Amino acid sequence: MGRGAQGVREMMEAGCREGIFPGGVVLWGNRREIRGEVAVGVGRVTPPEPLPLVTPATLFDLASLTKPLVTGALVLLAVAEGRTTLDSPLSDSLPVSRGSRWGEAPLRELLTHSSGLPAWAPLYQKIDETLPGEERKRRLLREILALSPAGERGKASLYSDFGFMLLGWALEEIFGEGLDRLYRKRVAAPLGLDGVDFLSEGSSLPWQEPDRDRHFAATEVDSESGEPWVGVVHDEHARILGGVSGHAGLFGTARGVWSLARPWMAQKGEGGIFPEELLQEFTRRQEPLEWALGFDTPTAGSSSGTKMTPGASIGHLGYAGTSVWMDRARDRIIVLLTNRVHPTRTNNRIREFRPRLHDRVDEAF
Numbered sequence: 001m002g003r004g005a006q007g008v009r010e011m012m013e014a015g016c017r018e019g020i021f022p023g024g025v026v027l028w029g030n031r032r033e034i035r036g037e038v039a040v041g042v043g044r045v046t047p048p049e050p051l052p053l054v055t056p057a058t059l060f061d062l063a064s065l066t067k068p069l070v071t072g073a074l075v076l077l078a079v080a081e082g083r084t085t086l087d088s089p090l091s092d093s094l095p096v097s098r099g100s101r102w103g104e105a106p107l108r109e110l111l112t113h114s115s116g117l118p119a120w121a122p123l124y125q126k127i128d129e130t131l132p133g134e135e136r137k138r139r140l141l142r143e144i145l146a147l148s149p150a151g152e153r154g155k156a157s158l159y160s161d162f163g164f165m166l167l168g169w170a171l172e173e174i175f176g177e178g179l180d181r182l183y184r185k186r187v188a189a190p191l192g193l194d195g196v197d198f199l200s201e202g203s204s205l206p207w208q209e210p211d212r213d214r215h216f217a218a219t220e221v222d223s224e225s226g227e228p229w230v231g232v233v234h235d236e237h238a239r240i241l242g243g244v245s246g247h248a249g250l251f252g253t254a255r256g257v258w259s260l261a262r263p264w265m266a267q268k269g270e271g272g273i274f275p276e277e278l279l280q281e282f283t284r285r286q287e288p289l290e291w292a293l294g295f296d297t298p299t300a301g302s303s304s305g306t307k308m309t310p311g312a313s314i315g316h317l318g319y320a321g322t323s324v325w326m327d328r329a330r331d332r333i334i335v336l337l338t339n340r341v342h343p344t345r346t347n348n349r350i351r352e353f354r355p356r357l358h359d360r361v362d363e364a365f
Contacts, residue, residue, distance in 0.1 A: 004364030016041040023054035024338035027254040031265035043217040060337040063318030072294025110163035118150035168246020196252030217339040305358030
């Protein structure tokens, strides 16, 4: 291991010792190859013993990485095939939204979090968990469509899960298939990828095994049962939806996330699963907003670190403690997967840790 990679390992190990996260994997590379990978810590700090060690094969709850890597990718493909356009209103592809404020929002605004949807609300508390899955979905959709605006449309980005939940349902209408099956067929299969998936029927992941602790890093300890969520999606709204949603639900390894990031790094003439013109549009910062289409872009003091190329870098964070950042100018991909929400979501120290780690990884390239 070179000096740069050793420095990355030492910093990750310090993150575990200092309680920033129980365990994690950081991977760095370019669009063609992985240059380094470090796995440290444990997947769970609660009994029973022995505590499972984190390895490169450990599966993490990717949380909001689902937004660009699944939903954003599928919207791009839908536009490429002429099934919709970025400036079409949501109601064109999600008829039930017709007549609502949010049905008027163009897909572009939902992708850039500029539709005016509120950041968050505990709508899952209004949904009876004993109802059949389709009924839970219909009721949650109605609750979202009834939300009052928290901002003016198209003027500023207010990060919201709800826009990507709506996009996920719109994609299911556009393609006539469930979001999880769409992802497997239209994204994972062309990439030959089986290490990142939703936890639903047909999943390539070992989510139904009794010994999930061997495969999955734990997330938050449930307040009622006293047991951590393991191999079960952490996000409450995604959980109400059976683990499949446009905003969260994906699980995977660091290598799997790198494989999903690679198509977004394709250069002119290389081909790939995304048409070149649309790839450029989706990875472009949508001025005056700070977002590309589905991806965040680096700003001063952000979790991208200080050395990402302005105007040519995109990325996203996941609430459970995950992130992926891509510098398209320097051909660099950095994936960080942790379970910082275990045993509690109140641990937010990764916010300060992540940019320092990214700068350390930059030195390892």
